[in-house]
Amino acid sequence: MTPRNVPANKDKEENENKVPPLVKENEIVQLNRLLGAVMKYLSDDEQEEIDIEYLLENTDGLRDWWNKYRELDRKRIEEEIKKSLGDLSLEELETIREQIRNKEN
Numbered sequence: 144m145t146p147r148n149v150p151a152n153k154d155k156e157e158n159e160n161k162v163p164p165l166v167k168e169n170e171i172v173q174l175n176r177l178l179g180a181v182m183k184y185l186s187d188d189e190q191e192e193i194d195i196e197y198l199l200e201n202t203d204g205l206r207d208w209w210n211k212y213r214e215l216d217r218k219r220i221e222e223e224i225k226k227s228l229g230d231l232s233l234e235e236l237e238t239i240r241e242q243i244r245n246k247e248n
Contacts (some may be wrong), residue, residue: 156200 199206
């Protein structure tokens with residue numbers, strides 16, 4: 144039986160939020176390795192220019208991580224826009240649409 148002051152679904156939420164420790168540990172190790180490689184490159188005094196493409200090509204897994212990060216960020220921004228647009232009236236949405244069309248031309 145659930146105590147009175149604890150929501151009934153608290154145990155369910157806790158179980159859903161648990162990630163197997165091995166998965167988290169592997170991700171942390173991978174991110175530490177990527178960050179270490181990037182910082183080593185950036186702190187190299189012999190580097191005169193920062194070449195992002197070089198980093199992406201020569202750091203194993205960095206390009207994949209970067210692509211996944213950008214995709215997740217794009218989805219997050221889309222959700223924020225959808226939520227924001229839901230608060231606007233039809234008239235305001237039409238005004239925005241016209242402004243976008245004018246900028247495209």
